[in-house]
Amino acid sequence: MKIGELSRVTGTNIETIRYYERIGLLPAPDRTAANYRSYGDAHRSRLSFVRHSRELGFTIEEIRSLLDLSDDPARDCGEADRIATAHLEQVEAKIAQLGLLRDELTRIVGRCRGGVAADCRVIEALGDHSRCGSQH
Amino acid sequence: MKIGELSRVTGTNIETIRYYERIGLLPAPDRTAANYRSYGDAHRSRLSFVRHSRELGFTIEEIRSLLDLSDDPARDCGEADRIATAHLEQVEAKIAQLGLLRDELTRIVGRCRGGVAADCRVIEALGDHSRCGSQH
DNA sequence: ATGCACCCTGTAGCAACTACAGGGTCAAGC
DNA sequence: GCTTGACCCTGTAGTTGCTACAGGGTGCAT
Incomplete structure (x- = not known):
């Protein structure tokens, strides 16, 4: 073909x-x-x-x-299993990391009360890491 | 500085x-x-x-x-909220997708019984999408 | 004066593709 | 027999978000 x-x-x-x-x-x-x-x-x-x-x-x-x-x-087939297992661990780590990210984004969004950017909680939260609950 | x-x-x-x-x-x-x-x-x-x-x-x-x-x-601050909300949705979609991936990788790994590559279940599973439980 | 840490510009590399530009080939329809 | 359109070819450059040089200049201490 x-x-x-x-x-x-x-x-x-x-x-x-x-x-x-x-x-x-x-x-x-x-x-x-x-x-x-x-x-x-x-x-x-x-x-x-x-x-x-x-x-x-x-x-x-x-x-x-x-x-x-x-x-x-x-x-030996063990090598294939090692590669796949290592990859699975990476995927699990990524899921955990994205979970923290989601929590923090959830904390940030929805705070907008329709004001102007000067009072924007979203922008404020993005500039200020110190209030984050977790390390990322 | x-x-x-x-x-x-x-x-x-x-x-x-x-x-x-x-x-x-x-x-x-x-x-x-x-x-x-x-x-x-x-x-x-x-x-x-x-x-x-x-x-x-x-x-x-x-x-x-x-x-x-x-x-x-x-x-208007609403735009910032929209960007952050859209991003949160992407993160949630990514988490869901990685969850499916993890399930499938879990299904694939650990099947190795120490044989040779010709009988390797891991390699077999990677070549054959039809047995996957989900779409990815 | 010489060593060292620091700074500068400009370019090329990474992963894993994707998107052209500029051409060749082949079968169908008029 | 000629054109149209779908398909194929090579080669190069773009994408994202950096990172890593090469090859040079600056500033301060010993």
């Missing part, structure tokens, strides 16, 4: 597919006589792997490591 | 301060005879406002709008 179809079946921007090839995440496919990229099923499933991992928030470098692992079926 | 001191009192990287000046978020300060930037208290509090807002996740453009508001004390 050509790049447009691969783009449609994987829900990936065409430019992004070429970008992944450029950075070596996807192997360069064969070309047609007209120099068009020609993809097979292996490309499709590799790209799906990449997209799914990206949606889960893995970085390109993490995905590279995971792909290296899956390219070498004899290697 | 010179840029190094402003950097210390606000906890901002020197390069970042110059960057904010370049993009017009901070006004260009006076210069000493030796062409060193010389800041006053107004700069300090404006930079604190910017840093606090960035820590709360506001974008540079949102901060620019908030600063425009606070620079013009006669303007």
Whole structure:
């Protein structure tokens, strides 16, 4: 299949597919006589792997490591688990951090009583960290 | 005060301060005879406002709008409240999305039973979106 | 006078794309 | 047989919010 179809079946921007090839995440496919990229099923499933991992928030470098692992079926699987576990911990940390942020934003918004900016509690609160309940 | 001191009192990287000046978020300060930037208290509090807002996740453009508001004390405060409320909604959406991600990562990790990559459940799960419980 | 901390400008790099500009290819319809 | 339009190509530059130099100047103490 050509790049447009691969783009449609994987829900990936065409430019992004070429970008992944450029950075070596996807192997360069064969070309047609007209120099068009020609993809097979292996490309499709590799790209799906990449997209799914990206949606889960893995970085390109993490995905590279995971792909290296899956390219070498004899290697130890524990590494994949370590990468995923570390990533899960990061996600949990991010959730906790955003929770604090939400609390503070909640404290800040809704204080507006329709006055002018000079009396604005929102602007005041943004300028003054000292009243924050938490460190961020 | 010179840029190094402003950097210390606000906890901002020197390069970042110059960057904010370049993009017009901070006004260009006076210069000493030796062409060193010389800041006053107004700069300090404006930079604190910017840093606090960035820590709360506001974008540079949102901060620019908030600063425009606070620079013009006669303007309607409702705009500041709208920006902050919209941002709060984004933070809440992000928390919800990360929650789904965490659930899925939790489902994926810890399945490793010490085998080889060919049998790796983690790698398998990453390649196969169809088993995900949620859309992401 | 020489070492060191500090300051300056300008440019390039990071992640992970996205968006052109400026061209080539191919099948369908007139 | 010629045009139209959808598709493809390469290469480069833009995005966000910084950060990191390179290559130089300044100010003060020893």
